[in-house]
Amino acid sequence: PPSSPTRPSSVLAVGEPLLGPATAALTDLFLWLVRLFAALPGAAITIPTPPPLLVAAWLGLLYLAGKPVTGEGEARGLRRLLHRDRWLVAGVAAALAAGLCFLGTPQGGRLEVHFIDVGQGDAALVRAPDGAAVLIDAGGWPGEYEGAPGAGRRTVVPYLKRLGIRRVDALVLTHPHEDHAGGAAAVLDAVKVGMVVVAPVAGAEDPPPGYARLLARCAETDVKVREARAGARIKAGTALDLDVLSPEEPFFHGTSSDFNNNSLVLRLRYGRHTFLFTADIQQEAQARLLLSGRDLRADVLKVPHHGSAAFVPPFFEAVRPAVAVVSVGTRNRFGLPSPAALEKLEEVGARVYRTDRDGAVIVRTDGRTLTVETGRARQRPAA
Secondary structure (H helix, E strand, O other), rough: OOOOOOOHHHHEEEEHHHHHHHHHHHHHHHHHHHHHHHOOOOOOOOOOOOHHHHHHHHHHHHHHHHHOOHHHHHHHHHHHHHHHHHHHHHHHHHHHHHHHHHHHHHHHHHHEEOOOOOOOOOOOEEEEOOOOOEEOOOOOOOOOOOOOOOOHHHHHHHHHHHHHOEEEEEEOOOOOOOHHHHHHOOOHHHHHHEEEOOOOOOOOOOOHHHHHHHHHHHOOOOOOEEEEEHHHHHOOOOOEEEEEEOOOOOOOOOOOOHHHHHHOOEEEEEEOEEEEEEOOHHHHHHHHHHOOOOOOOOEEEEEEHHOOOOOOOOHHHOOOOOEEEOOOOOOOOHHHHHHHHHHHHOOOOOOOEEHHHHEEEEEEEEEEEEEEEEEEOOOOOOO
């Protein structure tokens, strides 16, 4: 006959109901302590991703500082080393600190514009040499207005953190569509935002409920919301001045997309170079800008509406960009960018960059020269 259970097994069986709750209580206590210390001011500091050489130097300094002393002779040798080379150690520490501070500003004191790869959507970060930052749109994937994780949490916020950005002076939402504003809530959660700049909600369309909730949340958290239109200027730091070229009254009503045509269009001048951010404006808004008589020439153009076929050829001719950036998702269901738009951009002499193929597109300028770097070293279109 089978043997009866042994005594040790009976003891474990009795103890199991006690071990589970005790372990759970200790785990809850540990997590509570983690949350408590994480909530303390200065518990976490966001810094840019440092280069490997700086990481190696920092680890070496930590090793020297914490090197164990095993004997009196070694202790005397270590004291002599620190006494003799204290200025060297202090210099290395100062150099490391300066390096971390330098990483928090655009490289070489140049202005940078990052066209972030957010898939089918728009997000462009402008960083001035003095550290001021303006984020123009924050991307957005379907369901992000309803709280689903998307471009804001998974792409834009990690991008900002890699650059060491803890404050965005202005978050510009060019219009209420989710692929431009859906990621804004995640940005507001992750970094300090000085103000939110929005376009007038005009036209026959009703804004998405998620957009209304986003603006209500800004009011609840004391983040200033400013409505802008043609003639306004957005200032950040000492070097960033973005002029608002559109929309202007009377606002568009009854077009194929009033929100697109009433988008905020921004122009940034820095030294000899000009950037034009055109959001999702379509033929009607492009034609109005042409008829306004404004000087639309720009060295860098954020191509309207993800490179759709809803463009006016003379608009590209008037801008005549050297660099054109199309923010678009890979194999998107809209078939964007349009071959006709790409062909016209090539015709006016633009070198075309696409986030679906090139990844992030980073344009840097010191006011005289202009350089372009991409997130993916791959075969780019020969434009």
